[in-house]
Every structure is written in structure tokens, then in C-alpha cells.
Amino acid sequence: MKILQKDEQMTAETVLLKHLPKSFQVYGYIYAYNRNKLSSMQFVVDTWPDFKVIICRSDPQKKHPSDLRKMVTFYCLDEKILSKMLLEDIIDWSTCLIVGGYDNSHTTLLKEVSLQRQLSYKDRACAHLLYLPDSSHLVKPAFDSELESRISSLDLSHAHLVNQTWKFGGDELGYKRIVRQISHFPSFCIIGGQGQPVSWLLLYEYMAMGMLYTLPEHRQKGYATVLVYTMAQKLLAEGYPVFCHVEEDNIVSNKLVKSLGLIEDPSYRERWVAFNT
Template structure:
């Protein structure tokens, strides 16, 4: 196992580009790291340079890591190599509490077996669809009148509490830290009311996926979500970001929304969020 340095991370980013859409989440983390976004992660591989498994995991030497959830993301090109990393050593930091996000559900039996072998408990958070836009020309952008366009803006730190209390996974100190970090360091897009207050918004996670899309109840059914998705997608494309998101399986409204705007899905692929050492 090897921890990648700055130059090696650049190479790894290029390799993962060849394995979209399944590699999007791990690629997104590395994309951000390579552009000097703040991170509490380190990246390890099974071998170098011809790696088969790449893992983004908490850097236990990073003092800021305690402020956030212990996130793990991986991409595997070889099930045998992944199984070996799960069974041997601490590539997944089994002695700590951590959450594997966006894992391929085809690997669940392997992960559960490894956790059982190590007497580590686990629980499922959610199953998700991976939706992506490989070609921005496929984006079905809604028309925007000049009045609405004038109200499109970005979130700032004064909006952290609002976003945190309306986020499904928010309402606590760690989620507040997550939102604060995203607003401070990643692209955001929102629609303001006539008082200059956000009424609808979308953020970018630190793995560069669009998310935390929300409209205040009294401002729904006005097409704001489509405007935000389209505006954010254009911004991301202009700056070279990947264009993708995860939608929970029971969130049919968001699923239909992104599909209606031209996003694609690999119907043979499902991802999940699982927490280990609960």
C-alpha cells in the first residue's frame, strides 16, 4: 500500500477519468485536492503506478479531521485486489468509526464479510442513483427571464445556519462545519428574494457532486430548482468540474427532475452509503 504524493495524485486523476461514471466520487475528491481545496483526506493505492484499488480516507494526522465525519471513498478495478485490501492491513482504518459513501452495492457482500471478520458493526444509510451529464450539450436548460436572472447569486457564510437547519442530514455541529466548509471553498448557487435572502439553493460537495438542493416551501413550484441545476452545471463545466450527483432511491421528485434536464444513469449500477464501527 502506498500514500500518493502531489504529483502522483495528478496521475491518478487522469486514470480515474477513464472509468466514469463509477469512479466519479473518488475522482471528485482527488479533483478537489489537486486544485488546493482544503481536505482532511489522504489517498492510498494497492500498488503504484498500475493501481487496481484507490482509496480516499481520513488523514489521522490532520487536526481538522475531528470536525468532520470520517469519510471514505474508493474505486476498484479488480475485486480480488479490493478483497485483499479489505482483509489485510488497515487500508480502511477498521479501528475507527467511518462512513463509506458512494460504494458500489455489488461490493456489499465483500465489505460485510470483512467487517464481520474484524468484528466491526455496520449500518446502511441510504441507496442512491448516480446521475451524470457526460456532455453539457445534453443539458436541457430552462428559459430564464431578466428579473429571475438578476436574483441568481452565491451563498455566503451568513447563510450557513439556514442551509444547515433545512438539510436532511443537518441540524448538528458536524453538519454545520460541513456546510461552512462547502460554502467557503466550493461553488454554490442560489436565488434571492427582494430582501436579498436566499430562498432556493444548490451546493457542491467536497467530492464535487451537486447536492443539498433545497427550496423553501413557500417558494416552490416556480421552476427554481431547474434554474439552479442548469446554472450550476454551466459553471462547473466552464471550470472543468465533473457533472454528476447522487439521488436517494426514495427521492423520486429529484430523480425525475435531473432526468428531465438531460442527466444520464447507468441502470446496472447502484451506490450506497454505509457506516462502519458504529
């Protein structure tokens, strides 16, 4: 096993780029870390430089936000090696953990690990991975100058509103995470008549678009489509990857994202599970 150093992380980013789209989750984390968007994550590989498994975890030697301490993800080309790494002490299994954004085909292995370590196991989400192959795929939706003038960025005063409506938020950890995302990553919203956001979209710390939400009384106006397009433009301009996850039963969002040119492998899913919750 090896913990990657800064220069090695840049090399790993280049390797993971070749394995997109299935490597997007770890790629997003290492992309953000290499550009000083994150400072508390650590990347562990089985061997170097020809690794088969890379695990992203919180750095036990650094202070870090409490919610990031709970986050683990991985990209795997050899499940036997992954099994060995998960059964060793690479991950702190003594606390509650969210293992997320991994290839759903590894779920059986995660369940076996939970049994062997006598951990509670709970499914949180299973989602489609949609991504933009390149800028030529992005489709511009029709919207007028009045709506364009109402596009803005979220500020910290909006964090409570976002947290109240986020499916996985609503508590202090959710609020702190949203504050960090607004502070360090791009975000967009549509401003309503009272000067407050009525629709918004953020970027997770692993560079995926997410937390898309429109207040019920402002739906069916195309706001979400405009926000996803605007965010995709911003990410492309700054050289960021453009991708998102849409939960399996969210047909409306899946159709919306695809209308803008994002694509998926229909047979591929990513899963999030919780341990010790």
C-alpha cells in the same frame, strides 16, 4: 500498498477519468485535492502505476476537519484485492466511519468486513449516479430575467439555514461541513422577498452537486431546475466534472436532473454505509 504523492495523484486522476462514471466519487476527491480544494485526504493504491483499487481516506499525519476524518471511499476493479486492503490497517476502524459513494455491488463485502472486525453496520443511502457527458448535453430551462436577477451565491450567514434542512445535517459537524463548502466551493441560491435564500444548491468536497432544497412555501416555481442548470454551467466553465447523486426514492429530483441532460446507467447504484455509529 502505496500512498500516492502529489505527482502520482495527478497521474491517478487521469487514470480515473477513463473509468467514469463509476469512478466519479474518488475522481471527485482527487480532482479537488489536486486543485488545493482539500488538504487532508490521502490516496492509497494496491500497486503502482497499474492499480486495481484506490482508497480515499483522511491523512492521519495532518490536521483535518472532524467530519472528513470520518469519510472513506474507494474505486475497485478487483474485489479480492479490495477485501485484503479493507482487512488490513489501511483504514482506522476504531472510530465511527462513513464509507460512501461506492459501487453497490460491493455491499456484501462491506458487510463481511463489518462481521470480521466486529463493527456495527448501518445503511445510510442508496442513490442513482447522474452525470453530464459533455456541455452539448446541457439543456437550458425557460426562466425570465426577474428570476435570473435573484440568483446569488450563499454566504456563511446562510450555513445554519442549510444545516437545518439537510437530511444528514442538523448538528455541529453538519454546520462545519457546510461552512467549508460555502467557503471553498461554488454555491447558488434564489433570494426571496426578505433578502434570504428560499432555494439553494451546494457542491460537496468530492465535486458532486448536492444539498438541493427549496423551502416548502416556494416550491413548484422552477427554482431547483434553474439552480442545477446554473451550477452545471459554472462547473463546465471552470473545467469541473458535473455529476450528482439522487436517492432511489426521490423520483421528482431524478426527473428534474434528467430534464437538464444528465444521464445515468439505470442498473448502477452507489451506496453509503456507517460503521460504529
